[in-house]
Amino acid sequence: MQSVAEALARLGELAASPTVSKLAAAFERAGFELALVGGPVRDAFLGRAVNDLDFTTDATPDEILTVVKPISEAHWDIGRAFGTIGAKVAGETVEITTYRADAYDGDSRKPDVVFGSSLDDDLGRRDFTVNALALRLPKLELVDPSGGVEDLLAKTLRTPSAPEISFGDDPLRMLRAARFSAQLGFEVEDGTRAAMTELADQIDRISAERVRDELSKLLLTAAPTGGIRLLVESGLAERVIPEIPALRLEVDEHHHHKDVYEHSLTVLEQAIDYEVARGNLDSPDLVVRLAALMHDIGKPATRRLEKGGVVSFHHHDVVGAKLARKRLRALRFDNDTIAAVTRLIELHLRFFGYADAAWTDSAVRRYVRDAGDQLERLHILTRADVTTRNRRKADRLGFAYDDLEERIAVLAEEEELAAVRPELDGADIMRLLDLKPGPIVGEAYRYLLEVRLDEGPIGPDAAEQRLRAWWDARDADA
Template identity: 85%
Template sequence: MSASATRARSWNTGRDPRRPETARVLRLPSRTMVPMQSVAAALARLGDLAASPTVSRLSAAFDAAGHELALVGGPVRDAFLDRGTNDLDFTTDATPDQILGIIAPIAQAHWDIGRRFGTIGAKIAGEQVEITTYRTDAYDGESRKPEVVFGDSLEDDLARRDFTVNALALRLPKLELVDPSGGVEDLLAQTLRTPSAPERSFGDDPLRMLRAARFASQLGFHVEPGTLAAMSELAGAIERISAERVRDELAKLLLTDAPRPGIRLLVDTGLADRVLPEVPALRLEVDEHHHHKDVYEHSLTVLDQAIDYEVARGNLDSPDLVMRLAALLHDIGKPKTRRLEPGGAVSFHHHDVIGAKLARKRLRALRFDNDTIDAVGRLIELHLRFFGYADAAWTDSAVRRYVRDAGDQLERLHILTRADVTTRNRRKADRLGFAYDDLEERIAVLAEEEELAAVRPELDGNEIQAALGIPPGREVGEAYRFLLELRLDEGPIGPDAARERLLEWWAARSAG
C-alpha cells in the first residue's frame, strides 16, 4: 500500500477542546471506504464527547504525564450509531500504578477492584470511568479465564477485542480515530465480524459467541457468514466458560429491547443446546395426525408480547429480567408432558408444574440468585391458573387465593398471562382479554375493600392462644391456617366473629 493510501484523512468538526478558539480536527484512516456524509455526524459527536469535562480532564492529565490515552469500544461505536452511552471506557499504555498516580489529583474517588486485570475505576467530573492498560491476553485453550498480559500498543489491544465494531478507539488528545480492522464499514453494513479469524477469536474466548447473539439483538446487526459458521462449529467450546459468565451474557441478551434475534441465533448455531437446552427442546416434532401450535415460536412470541406489556403498563422496572425469563421458559415443561390423544388432540397435562421444576434446575445451574429462581419458578407454576376464568367467573374466594398465591409476583403474573395469549383467532383473543380485564378490576375492588395484598387472619398468634387457652406449638399453626382459609373464603368478618368461628372449629376438632 502506498504512503498516500495510508495517510490519515481529516475532517474539520468544530473546536479543539484544549483551545476553544481553534478548529478541531478528527482523523479517520483513509482506507475506510465509506461516504463522508455517513461519518461526519459521528465524528462531530465524538468531538463533543472529547470536549466534555470528564474526557477532557483525563485527556489533559495523561498527556501531561507523557502517556497515551484512547476512548475505546462502546462509546466510539455508539457515536456512529447515534446511541447514547452510559459507559466511558479508556485504554492506555500506563500501568495500573501509573494510572492511579495520574488520576488521583483529578478524581473525586477511585478504586482498583480490577487492578490485577489492568483496570482502574474512577469518578471524574461526576462520571464513572474505567481505564485499562493495553492488553494482549493469552488463553491456553483449556482454562476458563485468560492469562492477563499487558501490552504496549493500541493497535494490538484492539486486535484482541471481540468484534470489529467494538475494536474502534479515539486517540486523545489527538482526536484520531483508530480502526485497524474495518469496524466503521461493518458498523455501516450492520455486520458482526471478528477482528481476527473467528476460529481463533472464539477459541481464545468462547464467550464471544454468546456476545454475538447479544449484539445481534442489541444492535440489530447480522453475523457475517464465516463468523456464523464458526459459532456452529465451535459451539461445544462454550462449556469451558464458567456458569457465572454464561449467566451474565444470557441476562444481557434478555435485557435488550428485542432479544428474539439473539435467542434464534443461539438455537440455530447449537449454542443453546449447551447453555439453555430447554429452549431448543421446544421445537417439537409435528405428527401428521396430531396438531398443536409451534411451542418454540409461541414462546418467542410470548416473550415479545411480555416486553410490550412490561413497557406499556409501566408497573415494573423495565427491562425486567425475571419477567423475561419466565416468558421465555413458561412452556419448557411441554416436551416432557406431551401426550398424543385419540382423535388428533394433544395434551400437556401438568406442564406448568414440570416446567417450574425444570426452570429452577436450569437457573440454579446457571448460578442465578435464589430470589430470581423462586420468582421465575412461581410464575411458571401459576401461568395457567387464569385460563378457565373466561368460561366461569371466579368467586371472591378464588380471586383472593389467586392474589395470595401470586404474592409479590402479581403484576408479573398479569403480564405473563396476557402475553400467553397468542391465538390468531381474534374472537378468542378478545374474549380472554376482556376476561382478564374483568379479573384485574375485581382484584382492584377487593384490594380496596379488604387490603387484599396483605390478607391475614383476623386474629394473630397471641390472640389464638388466648382464645383457645393453649401454649405456642403446632396447634396454633393449625388454628392460624383455619382462620386464613376463613378469611379467603368469606372476606373480613371482624375479630369477634372470627373468634366465635375459631371456638366452634376447636370444639369440633376436639370432639373428633
Template identity: 80%
Template sequence: MQSVAAALDRLGELAASPAVSTLADAFEAGGHELALVGGPVRDAFLGRPVHDLDFTTDATPEQILGIVKPIAEAHWDIGRAFGTIGAKIAGETVEITTYRADAYDGASRKPDVVFGDSIEDDLVRRDFTVNALALRLPKLELVDVADGVGDLVAQVLRTPSAPEVSFGDDPLRMLRAARFASQLGFEVEAGTLAAMTELAPAIERISAERVRDELAKLLSTDDPIAGLRLLVDTGLAGFVLPELPALKLEVDEHHHHKDVYEHSLTVLRQAIGHEVSRGTLDSPDLVLRLAALLHDIGKPRTRRLEPGGAVSFHHHDVVGAKLARKRLRELRFDNDTVDAVSRLVELHLRFFGYGDAGWTDSAVRRYVRDAGDQLERLHILTRSDVTTRNRRKAERLEFAYDDLERRIAELAAQEELDAVRPELDGQQIMEILGIRPGPLVGEAYKFLLDVRLDDGPIGEDAARERLLAWWAVRDA
C-alpha cells in the first residue's frame, strides 16, 4: 500500500499520458465531467500495475460518441444500452461509462440500466469501497465517498452502501467479493460477510453466463483458495458449484480417509505452482484449474464403507467426468472447455500403478493417445494429485512420473507419437479387402491402430499382411 501522496503522484503521471490527457481535455471542452474510476485508481494506491483505463462521465452514450469520434483511432459500442463506449486513443484502449444507478427488480436475471446524475451517486452504487474511488479529470481531484482509501489501508472489503442493499441491487457482487478476496488478499468485513451468507440464495437470480465469468476470474487469480473457501463457507457455492461443498464428506468414526475437500484445494494450489514453474501452458490456464478443482467430485457419489474400516471410491473418475461435464454445461462453458476438463477428470487416475509394475511401450502409447492434446495438462494434474505426507511415497511417485515422461519423450522422438495412426488409411483398407465404406472399415482401422500401439511402426507391407490375416479369421 502506497501513501496517498505517492498514489496521487502516480495517478498524476497516468493523467499526463497522451491517452488520458487527450480524453480529459476533450470532455472538458465539451462541457462534461470525466473521471478515472475503479480499478486503475485502486491499483495506483496498491502499487499494482494499471492494465485497464476505465472512466465515468455525466455524458450520455450518444454524447460520449460525439466527443470521442474526432480524437479516437477507433471506437465501438461495448454496450450502448448499458452506457459504455470503447475507444482507442493514442494507442490505448479505454472504456467510458455514463454514471449508473442500476438495480434488480427482484425477478429479472439482469439489472435494469438506469443512468445516474452525479459521480457521488455512481460511486456509492459500486460493489466495494476500494473500487468506489475516482479521480476527477483534468483537475486531479480524488473522490472517495465511502472511505475506500481507509479500507485499502486496512485491507478490508466492504460495500459502500448497506450490504443488503448492495447485494440486493446485484447479487453477483457476492461472487466478486470472493474474487477480490483472492486477488487482493483482503478480508471481507463482518457485516458484509454476514449479508453474503444470508442472501446467498439470491445468486440464483443471476444468469449462468455472468456466474461463469466471475468463477473463471476467481480461478484465474494467483491464489484462488481464499475465494473458494469464502464461497463454501457462506453457502454461495451450494448454488453455483454444489459439487465443491459436497466434497466435505461426513466423517465416520470407524472408516477413515483423507479430507477430499482439503485435498482438492491442495491439488489446485499445486497445479497452479506446476503451471507456473513448468512454463509449458499459458498462465492462468482455466482448463487445468477447473480440472484440478473438480477431479474428485465423483467421490461423494461412489463412496463405499468396506469391512475392516476401509473406504473405496470405485470409478469415481468416470462418475466425476460426467458430473463435471453436466456442471460446466449448466454454467455455459464452451464445448472445448467442457470436453477438455471432463477428459482430464476421467484420466486423472490412469497413471497410478505405473510405479509398481511399470508399463509396456504399448501402455505408454495408449496413455498418450487417450490424453491427446490434453497430455501436458494431464502431466501437471497427475503430479499435483500427490498430496501424501508420506515423504517416501511422494518421492517414489514423483520418480515414477519422471520416468513416464522420459519414456513418452523417447517414444515420441522415435515414432512421432503425437500423430500415432495405422500404416494403412481407410482408402487402402477398402482396396485391400475389397469392401465399401461402412462399419467394417472402422473395425479394420481400429485393428490396425491396436497393432500400431502394441508393436510400434511395422511398415505398410507387414500391416497389409496383418490386415489380411485378421480379415481371414474374421470372415471365416
C-alpha cells in the first residue's frame, strides 16, 4: 500500500504520459470535464501496475467521438449504447464513458442506461468506495466523495451508498464483492456482507452471461477461495452455482469421510500452484480452475453409507461430469470450455488405479488417448486432487504420478503417442476390403485403433494382416 503522497506522485506521472496528457488537453479545449477513474486510481494507491485506462466525462458519446477522432489512431463505439467510447491514443487503448446513473427497474435483467450530470454523482453510483476514486484532469485533483482512500488503507470493501441501494441498483455488485475481496485481499464490511445475504435472491435478476463473466473473473484471481467462501456463506452460491454449497455434506457419528467442500477448495488452491509451477499452460487457466472446483460435485448425489462406517461415492466422476455440463450450459459457457471441464471431471479418478498396480503400456496409451488435448490439465488436476495429510500416502501417490508421466514421455518419444492412430487409414481400409464409405469402415478403423493401443506400432503389413483376419472372422460370424 502506497502512502497518499506516493500515490499522488504516481498519478502525476501517469497524467504526464502521452496518452493521458493528450486526452486531457483535447477535452479541456473542447470545454468538457475529464477524469481518470476507478481501477487506475485505486491501483496507484495499492502500488499495482496500471493496465487499463478508464476515463469519465460530462460529454455525451457523440461529443466524446468528436473529441477523440482527431487525436486517435483508431476508435470504436461498440459500447455507445452504454455511454462508452473506445479509442487508441498514443499507442494505448482507453475507454471514455459519459457520467452514469444506471439502475435496474426491479424486473429487467439489464440496467437502464441513464446519463448523469456530475462526477460526484457518477462516483456515488459505483460499486465500492475503493473504486469510486477519480483524478480530475488536467488539474490533478483527487476526488473521493465516499472515503475510498480510508477504505483502501483499512483494506475494506464498502459500497458508496447504503448497500441495499447499491445492490438494488445492480445485484451483480454482490458477486463483484466476492471477486474484489479475493483479488485485493480485502475484507467485506459487515453491513455490506449482511446485505449480500439479505438480497441474495436478487441475483436472479442478472443475466446468466454477466454472472458467468463475474464468476470467471473471480476464479482467475491469484487466490479465489476466499471469494468462493463468501459466495457460499452469503447464500449467493446457492443461486448461481448450487453444486458448490451442496458439497458441505453432513457427517454422522458412525460414518466418516473427508469434508468434500474443504477438499474441493484445497484442490483448487493446489491446482493453481501446479498450474503456475509447471508453466505448460497460459496462466491463469479457467478450465483447470473450473475442473478443480467442480471435480467432486457428483459426490452428494452418489453418497452411500455402507457397513462398517464406510462412505462410498461410486461413479461420482460420471455423475459429476453430467452435473457440470448442465451447470456450465446454464451459465452460458462456450462449448469448448464445457467439453474440456467435463472431460477432466470424467477422468480425474483414472490415475488412482495406477497407484495401486502399475499399468501396462496399453493402459498408458489409453490414458493419453482419452485425455487428448487435455492431458496437461489432467496432470495438474490429478496431482492437485491429493490432499491427504498422510505424508507417506501423499509421497506414494506423487511418486506414482511421476512414474506415469515418465512412461508417457518415453512412449511419446518412441511412438508419437500424442497422435496415436492405426497404421491404416479409412482410405486404406476401403481399398483393401473393397468397401464404400459407411459404418463398417468406422468399425474396422476402431478395431485397428484397439490393436494399436494394445500393442503399439506393428507396421502397415502386420496391420493389413490383422485387418483381413478380422474381416474374415466377421464374415464367418455373419
